Amino acid sequence: MSEPAKWKVELVDSITNEINNSPVAAVVSIKGLRNKEFQKIRNDLRSDAHIKVMRARLLQRAFKNSNKKSIGNMAEFANGQVALLTTKETPKSIYDILESKRTKAAARGGEIAEDDIIIEPKETNFPPGPMITVFQKAGIPAGIEKGKIVIKSEVKLVKKGEVITKDKAQILEKLEILPVTVGLDLLSAYEDGIIFTRDVLSITVESIMADLSKAFFGAKNIAMEIKYLVPETVKEFISKAYLEAQELALTTNFVDEKNIEIFIRKAAINAGAINALTNKDLNNENIEDKKEEKKEESKEEKSEDDAASGLGALFG
Structure with a gap:
């Protein structure tokens, strides 16, 4: 050896x-x-x-x-x-x-695109010549305006995760686009x-704090689900119990000093609803009475017209 x-x-x-x-x-x-x-x-x-x-x-x-x-x-x-x-x-x-x-650097070909590589519409510094063919061959819509090559519309040259080919790397370098982080x-x-x-x-510290916060709220939700009493859940349980007690009192019409205002408001709302219904019924009765009066008046007028017509026939 x-x-x-x-x-x-x-x-x-x-x-x-x-x-x-x-x-x-x-x-x-x-x-x-x-x-x-x-x-x-x-x-x-x-x-x-x-x-x-x-x-x-x-x-x-x-x-x-x-x-x-x-x-x-x-x-x-x-x-x-x-x-x-x-x-x-x-x-x-x-x-x-x-x-x-x-830092950002030019691609040489063979790199994996970190993100979508987008070519924006713009006027380039290239005069009319072979470059317009290179652009068009790569699928970049290009034309000539005022003596310069212009990229007419946006195009996604390379998708995220795809390999940047050597030809496309050369185009990106000419356009001063730096798609690679080195x-x-x-x-x-x-x-x-x-x-x-x-x-x-x-x-990072931020990611650690985010994970801790997520874990805390997850554990707290589980504790609430299984009714596990700890200092972090006591307030929520008391608040929940209070609301449930209030709801039960309202359902069973149990009045005390803490919910009497709710019952008064409820009574006022009910009274208003009853008053509205009563007024509606009275209005409907008045309308019906007026309809009956009009019918009676119409009958009387018709009777008078018939009598006048009869007398006219006798003395005609």
Whole structure:
């Protein structure tokens, strides 16, 4: 079996010492980062952390060689394009710092769209020429106005979750649309024998408070359902009992000093309703009487007309 190269042994020993001497060691992914973007982030973090890019297998070996408790388990996160980050900051603090350094960048092709990529209607800076064919081929409605290529209507170039093809990435770059978020992705961090994963470090105070609030109200609803008395439910039970007692008193016509006003209002409403019905009946009777009077008057008039007609026949 051949011996490993001397430079590899020296590098692993150096990294192992760095891990042993640092309060916090983390594995970060550099996948998708261009060198220029990586160097900028590295420079921005110079006062907060030290970053060392190396082969994943060598980093795995360094973790396994470390004398820190359980840190060898960090090796399982060291896969692909990764770097070692060492810092005096807490795992949560360094995670938040890395997230704050994330920026938007142009797509190169092959990335997954984080959201729908929409092309808005607008005038471009491109003169008439081959670009109009490129736009039309990609399904972007384009025309020429005042000597420039114009995108005539909104189009969804890439849907969320779809792969951004190389051709579409080139169009987006020409339109100065930056659909990709780039930065160092913290995969795991080690401190005092504990390994913190990304999903744990991404938890915010706001999300914790929201979960606690949801759990509290859920537990309170269950307590109300099963009639379980605790300080948080006593007021609701007393209020509910009072309302039920009031409803029972009204149903059974039980009057006391607390509900007498309700009975008085109820009596006033009933009296008003009876008064309205009485007046309606009286009005109906008056109308009927007037109809009868009109009928009698009509009969009398007809009788007088008949008598006059008879006399006219005698003396005609």
